[in-house]
Amino acid sequence: MDLVLYGVPLSPFVRKADVVLREKGLEFEVETVSVPIPEGYDEINPAKRIPALRDRDISAEGHEGVIPDSSAICLFAERAVPEPSVYPKDAYAFGRALWYEEYADSDFAGVVGMGLFRPIAFPLLTKQEPDLETARETMKEKLPRFLDYFEAQLGSDEYLVENTFSIADIAVVNQLINAELVVGRKPFEPWPGLCGLFDRVSARPSYQPNLAICRKVIPEPVDLG
Ligand SMILES: N[C@@H](CCC(=O)N[C@@H](CS)C(=O)NCC(=O)O)C(=O)O
Numbered sequence: 543m544d545l546v547l548y549g550v551p552l553s554p555f556v557r558k559a560d561v562v563l564r565e566k567g568l569e570f571e572v573e574t575v576s577v578p579i580p581e582g583y584d585e586i587n588p589a590k591r592i593p594a595l596r597d598r599d600i601s602a603e604g605h606e607g608v609i610p611d612s613s614a615i616c617l618f619a620e621r622a623v624p625e626p627s628v629y630p631k632d633a634y635a636f637g638r639a640l641w642y643e644e645y646a647d648s649d650f651a652g653v654v655g656m657g658l659f660r661p662i663a664f665p666l667l668t669k670q671e672p673d674l675e676t677a678r679e680t681m682k683e684k685l686p687r688f689l690d691y692f693e694a695q696l697g698s699d700e701y702l703v704e705n706t707f708s709i710a711d712i713a714v715v716n717q718l719i720n721a722e723l724v725v726g727r728k729p730f731e732p733w734p735g736l737c738g739l740f741d742r743v744s745a746r747p748s749y750q751p752n753l754a755i756c757r758k759v760i761p762e763p764v765d766l767g
Pocket of ligand 1: 553554555577578579590591592593610611612613647
């Protein structure tokens with residue numbers, strides 16, 4: 543395999559693919575594709591989203607050889623390199639892990655992305671004033687129900703499913719990382735279980751290359767007061 547991952551480190555979905563490829567020991571190059579998605583990228587991924595993974599041994603151009611979508615990429619990596627596994631073996635546990643991944647990648651991602659990350663990171667990156675009002679409202683009105691749910695699911699365990707590190711933890715923590723990058727850790731202190739999950743997962747060696755770049759791009763969170 544001669545793998546190239548299209549995307550940017552700040553995308554939680556690109557981070558998901560990046561982390562799982564590293565957990566599997568798969569080598570890959572990164573080709574920067576950021577948002578707004580550039581003209582012509584639909585010739586790689588018709589969904590015009592990042593990430594997409596290409597195996598240049600299959601094809602170096604066009605749609606051939608490309609796996610779009612972080613969830614498809616992670617399952618591909620699991621099939622290509624089964625151990626260490628990031629999916630539970632038991633059928634029910636597998637289903638639960640996929641559910642947490644899906645919920646984190648859809649509804650939770652929508653609130654974190656549109657309500658916190660974009661209103662703060664996008665202005666910061668272009669030297670404009672962050673939209674703190676939207677961020678405060680998201681933190682107060684929209685995020686708690688997701689955080690309460692994941693905190694309750696975790697209970698006193700260290701990981702979400704079978705108390706074992708899996709794709710569920712990666713997907714949830716990747717959203718928390720984007721939130722933490724822009725508003726810091728303080729707003730999340732009322733959810734100590736999730737703070738612990740954040741620390742355990744983000745300390746893994748597979749996270750360090752991605753986090754080093756993200757913290758360089760957004761060195762300081764804003765203070766929501
Ligand atoms: N379900 C997709 C979601 C990917 C996604 O939405 N990526 C965002 C960046 S974080 C994107 O490409 N957005 C394109 C746009 O906003 O035009 C996956 O898991 O890969």
